[in-house]
Amino acid sequence: MLFKNILSKKGFNLQGLRAISYVHRSSPDLLLHHTLNDRLRMSRDTFGDKEFVSFPAQGINKSYSEFYKDVSNLASGLNALNFKRGDRIAIWAPNYYEWVQSQFAASYAGLILVNINPAYKAEELKYSLKAVGVSGVICPESFLTSNYYETMCDIIPSIRNGPLNNGEINSKEFPDMKHLITFGQTKSLNGSWSFNDICEIQSAESKKQIEEIQAKMIFDDVANIQFTSGTTGKPKAVALTHFNIVNNAFFTKQDWHFKEGQETICMPCPLFHCIGSILGSLLTVVNGGKICFPSPSFNGSKTLTTIQDDKCSFVIGTPTMFIDMLRLYDPKEFDIRSLKGLMMGGAPCPAALCDKLVDAWNVQNIILGYGATELSPGCVMSDLTVPLEERRKVTGRILPHLEAGVFDKEGRPVKKGVIGEIYFRGHAVMKEYWNDEEATKKILGRDRWLKTGDIGFIDEKETVTLTGREKDVIICGGENIYPAEIEQFLLTVPNVVEVQVVGVPDARLGEKVCAWVNVNEAGKKIIDEKYIKDFCKDKIAHFKVPHYVTIKDATQFPRTASGKVQKFKMIEISAKELGLENVKSHFS
Numbered sequence: 365m366l367f368k369n370i371l372s373k374k375g376f377n378l379q380g381l382r383a384i385s386y387v388h389r390s391s392p393d394l395l396l397h398h399t400l401n402d403r404l405r406m407s408r409d410t411f412g413d414k415e416f417v418s419f420p421a422q423g424i425n426k427s428y429s430e431f432y433k434d435v436s437n438l439a440s441g442l443n444a445l446n447f448k449r450g451d452r453i454a455i456w457a458p459n460y461y462e463w464v465q466s467q468f469a470a471s472y473a474g475l476i477l478v479n480i481n482p483a484y485k486a487e488e489l490k491y492s493l494k495a496v497g498v499s500g501v502i503c504p505e506s507f508l509t510s511n512y513y514e515t516m517c518d519i520i521p522s523i524r525n526g527p528l529n530n531g532e533i534n535s536k537e538f539p540d541m542k543h544l545i546t547f548g549q550t551k552s553l554n555g556s557w558s559f560n561d562i563c564e565i566q567s568a569e570s571k572k573q574i575e576e577i578q579a580k581m582i583f584d585d586v587a588n589i590q591f592t593s594g595t596t597g598k599p600k601a602v603a604l605t606h607f608n609i610v611n612n613a614f615f616t617k618q619d620w621h622f623k624e625g626q627e628t629i630c631m632p633c634p635l636f637h638c639i640g641s642i643l644g645s646l647l648t649v650v651n652g653g654k655i656c657f658p659s660p661s662f663n664g665s666k667t668l669t670t671i672q673d674d675k676c677s678f679v680i681g682t683p684t685m686f687i688d689m690l691r692l693y694d695p696k697e698f699d700i701r702s703l704k705g706l707m708m709g710g711a712p713c714p715a716a717l718c719d720k721l722v723d724a725w726n727v728q729n730i731i732l733g734y735g736a737t738e739l740s741p742g743c744v745m746s747d748l749t750v751p752l753e754e755r756r757k758v759t760g761r762i763l764p765h766l767e768a769g770v771f772d773k774e775g776r777p778v779k780k781g782v783i784g785e786i787y788f789r790g791h792a793v794m795k796e797y798w799n800d801e802e803a804t805k806k807i808l809g810r811d812r813w814l815k816t817g818d819i820g821f822i823d824e825k826e827t828v829t830l831t832g833r834e835k836d837v838i839i840c841g842g843e844n845i846y847p848a849e850i851e852q853f854l855l856t857v858p859n860v861v862e863v864q865v866v867g868v869p870d871a872r873l874g875e876k877v878c879a880w881v882n883v884n885e886a887g888k889k890i891i892d893e894k895y896i897k898d899f900c901k902d903k904i905a906h907f908k909v910p911h912y913v914t915i916k917d918a919t920q921f922p923r924t925a926s927g928k929v930q931k932f933k934m935i936e937i938s939a940k941e942l943g944l945e946n947v948k949s950h951f952s
Contacts, residue, residue, distance in 0.1 A: 384769075384777045385784070387826040391764030395791055396614055397583045399606040400471035403649050408432040411625060411652045417645070418656045419461045420670060426461075428652075434465050434563070439472035441562035442500075443570040445543050449474035449577045451499040452540075452589065455636075456480035456489070458507050458660035462547050462559060463635045464645045466502050471587055471606070474577035478589045478601075479636040482510065482661075483905035488599075490519050496589050496601050496798050497540040502559065505549040507660060513546055513553060520544075526555025583607040589798055590638055592737040592844065599849075601798035602737045611791045612740040613647040615763045619745045620678070620707065620731060625652035628702075630676035632658050632667045632685055633842075638741035639680060639709060664688040668698040675702035682710035682842030683717055684873050690720055705729030709742075710842030711874050712830070718756045728752060734759045734830055738807070738814060740792040743768075744828050758829045759820070766790035769813070770822055783821045783831055787813045836931070838867030838875050843907045845877060847931075850908055854879060857899050859887030864921060866934045868912065869947045878938050879910035882918050891915065912942060 398406075407416075411428045418425040426434065447453065453475045455466045470477040480492055480501075493501070503512040517524040520535050523544060529552040531544040547559035587606045591599040631644040635657075648655040658670035668689055671679060681689075686708060693700075706727055708717075713732045721727055729748060732755070735741035746760040762768045770784040771777055778784045793814045797803045807815045820830040838845040847865035854863040862882040867875035883891045893913040900909040922933035939945050 383779050385771075385780050385782065385822040386767070386769045386777060387762060387822055387828075388767045389762050389764050389826075391615070391618075393615070393618060393764060395607075395765055396610050397607065398610050399581050399583055399585070400468060400587055400610065400646065400649075401578065401581075403610060403646075404432060404435065404468050404471075407649050407652050414625065414652070415654045416648070417461070417464060417654065418674060419459070420656070420673070421659050421666075422461055424461045431465070431468075435468045435472055437563045437566065438465055438469035439574060440567070440570045441565040442469060442473045442475065443574050443577075444565045444567055445500070445557075445562070447473060447475055447499060447542070449580070450476060450585075451542075452476045452478050452496050453500045453502065454478040454480050454493065454498045456482060456484070456501055456503040456512060457635075458482045458504070459631075459635050459640070459657045460504065460547070460660060462502065462504075467635075467641060467645060468649075472578075473574055474581055474585075476586050476589055479591070479638075479641065481591070481636050481905060482507070482512075482634070483907065485903055485905065486515050486518050487903060488905065489515060492591055492599065492601075493519075493538060493541070495591075495599070498538075499540050500543040500545065501541075502545045502547070505546050505553065507548075513549070513556065516544055517555070523555035528552045528554055529556070529558055529561065531555060531557035581606075583610070584795075586795060586798075588641070590636075590737050600800060600803055603795045603798045604740055605795050608740040608792060608794065609642050609646060610650065611765070612742055612763070613642055613650045615765070616643055616742050616745065617647050617651045619748075619763060620705070621729075621748055622651050622653065622678075627651060627653040627678055628674055628676045629653065629655045630658065630667060630671050630674070630679040631655055632662050632679075632681055633710070634661070637710075638735075638737055642740065643680065643707075643742060662688075664692045668693060668700060671700045671703055672698050676700075677702055677704045678706065679703060680707045680709075683708055683713050684711070684841035686717060686721060687872050690717075690724055693724055700725060703727055705731065707731040707733055707745075709733035709735065711839045713756075715756050718752070722752070730756070732756065732760060734818075734828070735792075736816060736818075738794045739788060739816075740794065743788050743792050744830075747827075758823075758827045761827055762788070763792065766792055768822065768828055770820065778821075780822055780824055783819060786816050786818050786820050786828065786830070788816065789813045838865075838877055840867070840870075840875050840877065840907055841873040845908055850877065850879065850904070850910065853900075853904055853908075854881065854896065854910075857891070857896065859884050859891060861887075862918065862921070864929050864931065864934060865910065866931050866938060868935060868938050868942060869944050871947055876911040877908065878912040878914070878942070880914055880916045880921065880934060880938075882916055882921070888915075912938070914938070914941070 408428045413427045416428045416431050505513045533541045544556045546556045583606045586603045588604045589601050633640040635641050656670050656674045658666040731746040734744040744760045746755045767789040769787045772784050836847050850865045851863045864880045868878045870876045896913045922930040
């Protein structure tokens with residue numbers, strides 16, 4: 365036990381314990397023991413015809429009763445396709461109504477929803493599907509430059525030759541895969557079920573089976589798997605239970621001072637991310653309010669229009685999103701006086717940005733948040749009872765019923781005010797990395813303390829302040845990018861010998877990806893920045909493609925005496941060479 369040595373010390377007293385960087389936050393509100401479907405049914409029964417969700421780009425506006433019916437219909441259709449309790453079903457799509465419908469239908473049918481980043485290309489998709497043994501994929505035919513159906517055909521060629529409007533799959537490479545379901549297509553597709561047709565499959569047998577499944581479901585069942593990258597560069601599958609995410613949504617909305625049934629959230633964040641799906645759609649169900657998704661992918665103008673048209677009281681976004689919205693905002697064009705508050709997360713939030721939002725939008729209830737996918741996701745939020753001037757100086761207080769501690773490199777608790785690695789324990793901590801016991805053990809001990817890899821301290825007021833972050837991660841516009849993953853990918857470029865990736869400052873996005881590439885003699889004749897970027901195109905997600913590429917000799921890489929690359933020096937050198945020395949990022 366982490367505090368065992370302290371408690372056993374001779375002369376130990378309570379004052380000594382209070383000096384330790386440890387905090388537990390109690391609450392009169394009890395922990396909830398519900399599944400997602402329990403919460404949706406409760407809101408349907410309570411709020412019925414009240415508006416729940418709108419997708420203006422699709423012309424969709426649904427009440428709780430209408431949404432519940434749509435969810436029930438999809439769940440029955442999935443059951444009729446022989447999806448079994450505990451099967452993993454992936455949703456690979458931008459922000460569409462079908463995403464939220466699938467989120468709750470998966471729970472309704474006893475399935476585990478797997479969130480796939482809509483920017484993923486073929487290789488990233490293949491890895492994700494195999495990592496968790498996905499049984500089915502739901503996706504649009506296409507969106508902008510991404511053709512999801514064609515990508516599925518590329519990784520499972522038999523789909524392209526399958527019968528029209530029949531999504532049954534039999535693949536040796538993907539033995540768990542049973543079905544492909546697509547929506548938004550204008551004609552029937554080979555090897556794919558129509559989403560709408562699946563929703564129309566209604567049978568007494570399916571409804572009976574679902575009732576039996578729901579009777580067996582418990583709050584500790586895994587509800588959702590979301591992918592996050594580790595320092596090895598391989599994405600890890602975070603398994604979150606109903607207990608994890610229902611309580612995270614509930615206690616977050618409590619800390620946001622939401623009034624039950626009265627708040628309207630504008631959500632421009634992607635649903636595949638836990639901010640969109642847990643602190644967005646699920647939190648809204650738990651609170652009985654309304655949520656509006658302005659567009660399939662972020663659009664600042666459409667977000668402001670949605671706040672105006674739907675009279676949103678709250679908006680959630682990353683610093684980059686708010687920077688873009690401020691740039692577009694004109695009080696003569698957008699009336700956003702309904703806005704009472706906002707939450708900024710996904711990346712460090714600059715104090716200057718808070719000031720600009722107050723001045724331009726007259727919003728005082730600004731909440732800064734910290735979390736991680738492994739923490740369901742929120743665990744630290746601004747205290748709205750504290751004046752904004754003080755609130756913006758710290759990260760915030762932990763959610764109710766959580767514990768936080770700060771520890772040194774040897775895993776020993778430090779005194780309050782001393783910087784160290786922050787650990788968390790409680791209802792927000794994930795169950796595990798799916799099917800990866802070794803990776804789970806590295807950050808999650810038998811005592812259920814989760815090591816975040818982030819640096820900070822706890823002060824005398826038991827407030828948590830983040831001062832740093834996992835040493836290598838790059839945060840670009842709210843996207844977490846792990847250099848090791850890009851480095852491993854770029855090493856597949858012919859004639860590339862060594863690659864090192866760092867983040868360099870950017871005023872709008874926080875950071876941009878910069879790759880140092882060392883090539884052999886043959887490579888020197890053909891490889892330049894354009895060559896590397898062209899190689900990346902359509903192979904990795906757009907936000908992982910290096911914005912800057914510099915070709916370096918091996919001797920130009922700064923190293924320690926033992927030969928290890930010094931990335932902090934690479935960042936300094938890159939900033940100087942690229943003329944970014946005076947650029948201030950979110951992390952400055």
